[in-house]
Every structure is written in C-alpha cells, then in structure tokens.
Amino acid sequence: MEQEIKIGVSACVLGETVRFDGGHKSSRFVTKELGNHFRFVPVCPEVESGMPVPRPTIRLISDKERIALVETRDASKDHTDSMLAFSRRRIERLQNEDLCGYVVCAKSPTCGMERVKVYGSNSAEKSGIGLYTKELMTRMPWLPIEEDGRLNDPILKENFVTRVFCLHDFYHSMDGEPSAGKIVAFHSRYKLTLMAHHPASYKELGKLVAQVANYSIEEFYQLYRVGLMTAMANRASRKNNTNVLMHIQGYFKKALEKSEKAELCQVIDDYRLGVLPLLAPLTLLKHHMQRFPDEYLQSQKFLNPYPQELRLRYGL
Known part of the structure; x- marks a missing residue:
C-alpha cells in the first residue's frame, strides 16, 4: 500500500x-x-x-520589545x-x-x-x-x-508540489531508520533535480555527502534534510532546466542519428527561448530513454517528480 x-x-x-x-x-x-x-x-x-466563532478581529502590532497579537478594537486584549x-x-x-x-x-x-500587516503607532507595514x-x-x-x-501562480504551485513529493520521498526512503547508505542513494536520484533548482546547493550537498563518515547519522540526517529542502525552495529556472536537459542529452550522443540529435537540440533550444514548455523536451527525452534505456537516467526524479495527472509542467 x-x-x-x-x-x-x-x-x-x-x-x-x-x-x-x-x-x-x-x-x-x-x-x-x-x-x-x-x-x-x-x-x-x-x-x-x-x-x-465569530470573534473580534485581531492584528499584529509592533512595540519596542516584540510583535504582539491583539484585538483590533481593544489593544489591551492581548x-x-x-x-x-x-x-x-x-x-x-x-x-x-x-x-x-x-x-x-x-x-x-x-x-x-509573508507581507502580513504589522501596525505601528502611525502606519501599517506589510512586513x-x-x-x-x-x-x-x-x-x-x-x-x-x-x-x-x-x-494560483503556476511556477510557485509546481515548486511547492515538487518539494512536498521530494520530502515524502526522502522520508519514505529512510523507512524510519536513516542510514548513510540510504541518504547517499537518495541523493544520487536527486542530482539532476538539485542541479535544476540550485546548482550551488547541489555542489554543497555533494560535499556533505562525501564527508558522511565525519558525522553521526542523526547529525548527518538533520544537516542533509535542511540542506535539501533549502535548495528545493529555490524555483528551477529556465536556464538551469536547460542545462539539465543538455546534460541528459549528452547520454544519447552515440545512440541517436544525426537528424534526431538536431531535432532534440532544436526542441531544447526552443524551450530555452520560451517557445515551448518544459514538457516538450522532457517528452522527447523520455521517448529516447525508452529506445535506449539508461539505469542512471531512469532513476532521476527530475524526469518524474510527481504524478503526471497533476499536469503542473504544462505551463512551465
């Protein structure tokens, strides 16, 4: 189940x-x-x-020492x-x-x-x-x-859902008993995803994973989880996605015919320019993966980060 x-x-x-x-x-x-x-x-x-319910409205106010939550009509009710x-x-x-x-x-x-109104003595700031x-x-x-x-924003929506499924996959992979091997295996499956979301964090997490022997498993688990989800909070940009697509393309350089290589290059470039959605090059790459299976690529969550029926990559 x-x-x-x-x-x-x-x-x-x-x-x-x-x-x-x-x-x-x-x-x-x-x-x-x-x-x-x-x-x-x-x-x-x-x-x-x-x-x-119902109840008096409440708001945040700023005093010298703290942000307080008080009733709008009677600030003495704190x-x-x-x-x-x-x-x-x-x-x-x-x-x-x-x-x-x-x-x-x-x-x-x-x-x-974010941008919740905080009332001061003279004004309210959305801070x-x-x-x-x-x-x-x-x-x-x-x-x-x-x-x-x-x-309601397609990019923010897709990023949130991707992060939720990523964290669930992480927990599911640990199966209640985190280990260095499990985290390293998880990291391997998310390499392309991390490259798309935040290349610098991808490199930092790679260094952390390489030094796993220097940590207790609990400390390593906590550090990796925070680092992973901080990286994933960065939205995958068109530029980073294009770099990942080109990286995947490299796996087929010996397998594809000249015309097929040209077609794939064109589709990726059209995505880079904003002419095509991300789904277009992904669909073509998955087609080539079926013809020329690669174990590493097939393990990558970048290609299938969540159920297709959510249809979140149509507008990206």
Missing part, C-alpha cells in the same frame, strides 16, 4: 467555517486537486487556542502569549506526524507567511509573518510552506 502524504493546511482553506466572521477561504486547488494525493491535517490556530504557547504545543505534535508540506492562509495575523507560521518556520525549517493565494 502506498504510504500517505500528509500536509498541514489552514482549516479555513479547506472550507471549514472558522474565520472571524464565521466564513471560510476554501481553495479549489487544495481541496479538489491536492486532495486526491495528500491527506490533510487541518489547523486553525485561533479556534484551537480558544477563540470563538492574545500573544496564549497564541505562542498554543503554537509550540501544536507544532510539537506536528513534528511527530512526518508532515511533508503546509498550506497557510495568506494575510492572516496568525497564519500568513510581518503570522505568529503561528513564524513559529512553524522556526521549529521546522525544512518544511515546504506556501500560502493559498500564491498557489
């Missing part, structure tokens, strides 16, 4: 009526498309920390300490869930990932992070986190 992939999701994004006004912010992409592949772990920090205490308890439980990603509600003073999500990012720095609204 295929191991389930768990992601945390702001409860309102799943359609639960937990917002301050009794409403929700249901995301069709999350509920309809991701729901076919992931098991959701819903969290509403405000309700779960004891706030009612929810900062209770929210932080809840966040630490809830995240401690989530750390035992093997979560592979998290979708948070944008602009929320508890869940927003904050929701209190709960900030704690989540601090305590689980390897976890792929994205906002519901940003998932």
Whole structure:
C-alpha cells in the first residue's frame, strides 16, 4: 500500500467555517486537486487556542520589545502569549506526524507567511509573518510552506508540489531508520533535480555527502534534510532546466542519428527561448530513454517528480 502524504493546511482553506466572521477561504486547488494525493491535517490556530466563532478581529502590532497579537478594537486584549504557547504545543505534535508540506492562509495575523500587516503607532507595514507560521518556520525549517493565494501562480504551485513529493520521498526512503547508505542513494536520484533548482546547493550537498563518515547519522540526517529542502525552495529556472536537459542529452550522443540529435537540440533550444514548455523536451527525452534505456537516467526524479495527472509542467 502506498504510504500517505500528509500536509498541514489552514482549516479555513479547506472550507471549514472558522474565520472571524464565521466564513471560510476554501481553495479549489487544495481541496479538489491536492486532495486526491495528500491527506490533510487541518489547523486553525485561533479556534484551537480558544477563540470563538465569530470573534473580534485581531492584528499584529509592533512595540519596542516584540510583535504582539491583539484585538483590533481593544489593544489591551492581548492574545500573544496564549497564541505562542498554543503554537509550540501544536507544532510539537506536528513534528511527530512526518508532515511533508503546509498550506497557510495568506494575510492572516496568525497564519500568513509573508507581507502580513504589522501596525505601528502611525502606519501599517506589510512586513510581518503570522505568529503561528513564524513559529512553524522556526521549529521546522525544512518544511515546504506556501500560502493559498500564491498557489494560483503556476511556477510557485509546481515548486511547492515538487518539494512536498521530494520530502515524502526522502522520508519514505529512510523507512524510519536513516542510514548513510540510504541518504547517499537518495541523493544520487536527486542530482539532476538539485542541479535544476540550485546548482550551488547541489555542489554543497555533494560535499556533505562525501564527508558522511565525519558525522553521526542523526547529525548527518538533520544537516542533509535542511540542506535539501533549502535548495528545493529555490524555483528551477529556465536556464538551469536547460542545462539539465543538455546534460541528459549528452547520454544519447552515440545512440541517436544525426537528424534526431538536431531535432532534440532544436526542441531544447526552443524551450530555452520560451517557445515551448518544459514538457516538450522532457517528452522527447523520455521517448529516447525508452529506445535506449539508461539505469542512471531512469532513476532521476527530475524526469518524474510527481504524478503526471497533476499536469503542473504544462505551463512551465
């Protein structure tokens, strides 16, 4: 049986009526498309920390010492300490869930990932992070986190889903018992993926893997996981993808006819120029791989990072 992939999701994004006004912010992409592949772990920090529905609106304010979470109409009603205490308890439980990603509600003073309004004495700056999500990012720095609204962007959407499947693959490969051999084997399968996402990190992780004997397995596991997911957070650029495609092309230089080589070069270059989507050269390369199988290439997750039915590479 295929191991389930768990992601945390702001409860309102799943359609639960937990917002301050009794409403929700249901995301069709999350509920309809991701729901076919992931098991959701819903969290509403405000309700779960004891706030009612409906409830007074809250916001972040900046004072001299800290960012505080207070009620909009009465700043003396301060929810900062209770929210932080809840966040630490809830995240401690989530750390035992093997979560592979998290979708948070944008602009929320508890869940927003970026550009959350923080009110000062004279103005509001879109510079904050929701209190709960900030704690989540601090305590689980390897976890792929994205906002519901940003998932409307095809590139951000594809990057998030790629990271989720990557982390799941990592956990699944460890099978509850990390070892140097398992991590080295995993790294081998993700070499082209890492080259596409962040070449510098690919080199740094390669150095780390080469020095595995210098670490305890627990230390190596933690260092590799953070390094891997930090690298994957960088979106694969057209330039980096082109370099990877050309690298793969090199495996067929002796097998293909002259006309086939020319066709493959042209398709890759058309992708580089933005004339064709990434799917075009990938489809042609997979066709040649069927004719001329290569064990190393067939192991590379770059070619199949997630189920095809998600159709995320059509617009890249």
